[in-house]
Amino acid sequence: MITRLSHTSIYVNDQEKAYDFYVNILGFKVKNDVKMENGFRWLTLNAPDQPELEIILMDVLHESNTSDTFDEEARNAFKVLMDKGILGAGVFNTPDCRATYEELAAKGVKFAGEPKEQFYGIEAVMYDGCGNWFSLTQPKQM
């Protein structure tokens, strides 16, 4: 029986830039920031109100990632997808989409457009600048 998700990965093409985006701009909290002997950095965060889920900012292109399944073809494919910023990594919830949109836009975060009403709430799509886009959603009150 599976009960919950404890870790999830966001693949990023620039871990330092991703740290700045998620921690300094979005306000996520650092859970673990551990450097390994081979230079690999295990960097995990929590969303402000979700301490039970570790979000791994995964430097998937790090030179130490040399498993048999992650061959040159896979590496190149990841690089292309991240450089194009087309990995749709998930949905972040906010108590007020329009306020968060205004704040993040003022901080220079790129959005696909202004917040729009959807049947499930108010949503805007934003980019992390490190390979991913997210839905920023204010869920509709049921």
Add this chain to the structure above:
Amino acid sequence: MELTTDIYQRIVAAKLFIDEHYYESIDLDQIAAQAFLSRFHFHRLFSRIYKKTPHQYLTQKRMDAAKLFLAKEGISISDVCSMIGFESPGSFSSLFSKMSGHSPQYYRNIAWLKKKLAEEQPKQFVPHCFIEQYKVG
């Protein structure tokens, strides 16, 4: 009633003012002035948008900053207290304990222990499947 973009931008400006000045002795009048709104009107709109009062948000901001400072070395707890805008170490300590469940000293001990462990045995923080994938160690 739907809020206008102008109102959103004013409330956000006030929130950013708190983010940038949380360590100073700021009050509701100063914060509301950033939005060019009366105390009453600002308090109502801020609480509606962020689901917490300006005072609750300011306190949370200070406690989050306290955790970061407590995890660092070379800063005394009374210095942390003043660095986040508290005048009384006693009220800081009791509020920190109430909000985090631990005293500042206990929180600091755990943070320092974790930091030491991360330096000495970093693999303990990483699930084994990632250690295999990334050839760690």
